[in-house]
Amino acid sequence: MSVERIEFPVVAEVVGGHVGRLDDFKGGVESIIRLRPEYPLETLQGIEEFSHLQVTWYFSAxxxxDVALxxxxPRDNPDWPATGTFVHHNHRRPARLATSFPRLLRVDSRDLHVVDLDADDGTPVIDFVACFQEMLPRGPVTQPSWPSEMLKDYWRDARER
Incomplete structure (x- = not known):
C-alpha cells in the first residue's frame, strides 16, 4: 500500500523569536513553543528535566x-556545488518541514521557553519531543566543506547583526 499524502495535527505554535526569513544570526534568540489547549498539560510532564527538544515544524511562510525539484x-552561491532538493535545509523541499534542536530554558504551563529555535514567530509546530542523546546520530558525522562555510554565521548571536 502506497501513501500519497499524510495529514498531521498542529500541536503547538512558535510565539516570539525570529521574524522574517533570515539566512544567518539565528543564535541567542528566545522564543516560546506554546502547546495548543486541546492537549492536556499532563502531556508535558517531566519535559523540564531535559536540556534540549527536538522540534518538527512547518515552513508556513x-x-x-517555492518548492524546487x-x-x-545553496543560497544561489556559484562557489558552492549544485545539490539536490533533499540536501537543502530550507522551505523549498516538498513537505516543507524542518527539525530544530533548541535548548529548553523553562516550562511555564503551556509555554516551553527555548533558545536557538530557528523557526519564526507564528510557525506551526507539528511535533516536539525531549531530546535523548542516545537518539542523536551515532558515530562521526561527515559532510563536504561548503555547509560549514555557508553556515559559519547561522548560530551567531542575533544581537551582533
Missing amino acids: GNPA HARS
Whole structure:
C-alpha cells in the first residue's frame, strides 16, 4: 500500500523569536513553543528535566510554489556545488518541514521557553519531543566543506547583526 499524502495535527505554535526569513544570526534568540489547549498539560510532564527538544515544524511562510525539484547551488552561491532538493535545509523541499534542536530554558504551563529555535514567530509546530542523546546520530558525522562555510554565521548571536 502506497501513501500519497499524510495529514498531521498542529500541536503547538512558535510565539516570539525570529521574524522574517533570515539566512544567518539565528543564535541567542528566545522564543516560546506554546502547546495548543486541546492537549492536556499532563502531556508535558517531566519535559523540564531535559536540556534540549527536538522540534518538527512547518515552513508556513512563503508559498508552496517555492518548492524546487532540481539541483541548485545553496543560497544561489556559484562557489558552492549544485545539490539536490533533499540536501537543502530550507522551505523549498516538498513537505516543507524542518527539525530544530533548541535548548529548553523553562516550562511555564503551556509555554516551553527555548533558545536557538530557528523557526519564526507564528510557525506551526507539528511535533516536539525531549531530546535523548542516545537518539542523536551515532558515530562521526561527515559532510563536504561548503555547509560549514555557508553556515559559519547561522548560530551567531542575533544581537551582533
